[in-house]
Structure formats: C-alpha cells, structure tokens
Amino acid sequence: MKEKYSILLPVLVVMTSLLSACSPGLNQKTGKTEILKWKDGKRSAISLTYDDGSINQFRVALPLMEEKGFPGTFFINTGHIPGSEFKARFIGRPFEEIIKETAVVATNPDNLFERASAVGYLGYRGLMDYHTRAGASVDAGNMERACEIIDEAYAKVRAGNVQKIPADDRYFGTDRLTWDEIRKFASWGHEFASHTISHPRLAILDEVNMLWELEKCKEDIYRQLGPEHTFSCECPYGTENERVMEYALEIYAALRNRMPEVYLAELNRGSRVHPAEADKPYVQWQRGPLSDTPLHRMKSWIDTCLVYNDIWLVLVFHGVDGVGWEAISGDTLDNFFSYIKANEDELWVATFQDVTKYMRERMNSVVKTSRDRDQIQVNLSQNLDPRLYNLALTLKTDLPDRWKEISISQNGLDLDYEIISEKQGKSVMYPALPGVNPVIIRSAK
Ligand SMILES: [Zn+2]
Secondary structure, rough: HHHHHHHHHHHHHHHHHHHHHHHOOOOOOOOOOOOOOOOOOEEEEEEEEOOOOOOOOHHHHHHHHHHHHOOOOEEEEEOOOOOOOOOOOOOOHHHHHHHHHHHHOOOOOHHHHHHHHHHHOEEEEHHHHHHHHHHHHHHHHOOHHHHHHHHHHHHHHHHHOOOOOOOOOOOOOOOOOOOOHHHHHHOOOEEEEOOOOOOOOHHOOOOHHHHHHHHHHHHHHHHHHHHHHOOOOOOOOHHHOOOHHHHHHHHEEEEEOOOOOOOOEEEEEOOOOOHHHOOOOEEEEEEEEEEOOHHHHHHHHHHHHHHHHOOOEHHHHHHHHEEEOOOEEEHEEEEHHHHHHHHHEEEEEEOOHHHHHHHHHHOOOOEEEEEOOEEEEEEEOOOOOOOOOOOOOOEEEEEEEOOOOOEEEEOOEEEEEEEEEOOOEEEEEEEEEEEEEEEEEEEOO
C-alpha cells in the first residue's frame, strides 16, 4: 500500500501544477458559462395544474390567473366537449358473449381487463361504479379483490337485477365549455393537456380500450388545438400503474403521474417526504389543495420554494367554487395566487410542459465558452428533438471586470440581458436557444 501512494503522489502534484499553469494571469472565472437551474435565474418553478375540466376552473380560476399573468395547465376529458370526434365506448367482443362467459368462468387475471373495460358500457345503471372500484383495487395491487368486484357486477346483470339506461356516461362538468373557448384560452398561453376521453381507471382496461382512451383524446386535442397541446397527460386518479405508465409514455412526452427522468425525484400528492430530503438535481413536489386545506398551509408550500433551489412545485387543483371534486373557493385561490405574485421575483410560474422542457433541455445540453479578446462565444448544444424542445435556456456567463458596455446576440438578433455584480466578479444573464448558432457577447469597450 505504501508503495502505491508513493508512486501516485508525484503524479497528482504534476497534474495540479499543470492545471494552474493553464490559466496564468487570466481571471479564473472569465469564460465560464452556467445554465441556470430555472428560467431567469429564479429560485423555484411552479406549475398550476387543473384536472377534469370542471366549469369554474374557467369561469373563476382562469380569470384570477389572467389578472396575475400566470399560465395554467388544464388536463381535460375530451369525450363530452361538443365537436369532439371520439366518445367513450367499449371496443371488443359482443356484450352477450362476454356476459354468457361470466356464468361459467369466474373472473380471473386473464379475463379481468376485458370484463372491466366492458362493464360500464353494458347499458345498466350504476355499473361504471364497479369498473371504478375494481380499478382502484388494481391500482392498489389487489387483483383478487378486483376480480370479486367485477364478478359481482356481472352476477347482477345475469340475474336481471339492473335497470336499463342509455350508456352509463361519466360526467365531469365540462358543460358549456366549447372548443372555441378552449382555443381562446390556449391562445392566451394556457396549456391544455390530456386527461383521457372519459376518465376511466386505465389500470383495469385491456390494451385496445386503454389505447382508445389515451390516443383518441390526443387526436381530438391535436385536431382542435394543434401539436403544442399534445405534450402532457395525466392518467386519471393519479395512477402509477406500471403497465399504464409504459403505454402512456409511448404516446405522451410528459406525464404528471410519473416522469422517466433519473435526475428527477418525484413526491406525489400523498407523500410526506420534505423536498429538501430528495437527493437528486430536481424534485417535482406535487401538492393538491382540497376543500379543507387551510390557506396558511398552501402559503407554506410557497415559502419552502423560496428557501430551496431544486423544487418544481406542481399544484393540482380540482373543483372550484362548488363545482367539481374537493372544490376550493375562488377567494382562497385569489389570496393564494396573490401570495405567489408577491414573490414572483423568485418564482417561475410556467405550464407543466414548459418546466418539463426547460429541465430536459438543461440536463441534455452542453455549453462551451471561448474568448477572443473583446468577444466571448458561447455554444449551447443539445441532443433532443428540436421540434419539441425549443425553449430558451437562461445562461450566465462570467465577464472580465474591465468590460463596461456589452452587447449580446444570437442568430443575428440582439438579446435582452441582465448584468449581475457579485463579490466574486461580474457576470451576465441572458436567454439562449440550444442547438442553433452560438451566442456572441461583445465588449463595446
Ligand atoms: Zn381526474
């Protein structure tokens, strides 16, 4: 052991002296560029997300966000919106065949998904509830219980112990909301995203019915709003079922349920882990205010965001002012948004899509800085699909102290910038697009 050290030590000494010899006389900081963690050097990111498209999200919450200049992300069910091409339905064998089979073959993991996909569409009152409850059991990992629930439903049908109705539609209160209106909100900068056609328990659907709900919702959104709104999806009930995640990630670039990034810690709505305990470069911290969540607790989430630098707070809202699940009041929302607004200097409020893009671009970009006299050149390259990932990143480049006036440009366009003077020297913060021409910082002397 001793011998090994005596060989290694001189090598280390030589390497260290070589390193210092590389930068004689140069300001050690000059020429260094950093891609800042969040846009505009903010301390944390916040996404305001809404599920199920209940009407007061648009009549009450959206105008409040507009007042503050906050964009939201709305995960909508498309099946009920007038003009949508694709409706909720069952795709598969004739119902009579399936019902007949349930009399002789008990529900088991092999036939569960087909039966659970069909049960809500048999045309009898209350059967969608069996689908939902059985799906909750699958989400909880209890297949046996799910089979029992589905058996119970079909036994009722076979016994004629059911009341005939038109298709047992789930309804989430998107009444009076039209695609025209959604298009208007989208043009104001809000993100619309998929929450499936009809809000099923995806974990208990068979492949063809699961794909129908995921793909056709995306198709309607694409047709009505264009590709910018087909990036994000939330699979209903916050499922993290492996099979569902696998299918959904093939169809959507981002899921609020779960993301594939290894550098992102995810704390879901039920998690009691403090975001400071997450040991990854980024932590997505989901909080879902319910009707009895006090305002001071909601504000405390913002306070936490102001202390740490890694947090992406994803707020999940449902009902607003009496409409929708666990509705919270417009007054509470107004107060809460005002609190965020008051701390806006430190907080980046952005859509789910934009924060995802920023984070992915930053983690997949390489920045190189070179200097030639009165000019610094910054190359920002990335290996992501430029059709999807085209958000400007915020860079911070160290400047020589003697530079007084500067100009910054990329692709021949002058960029806005902010000079930052710190104890360790001067630097400049500016937005840059990855994967295109380099940024040129010039000293005007
Ligand atoms: Zn939902």
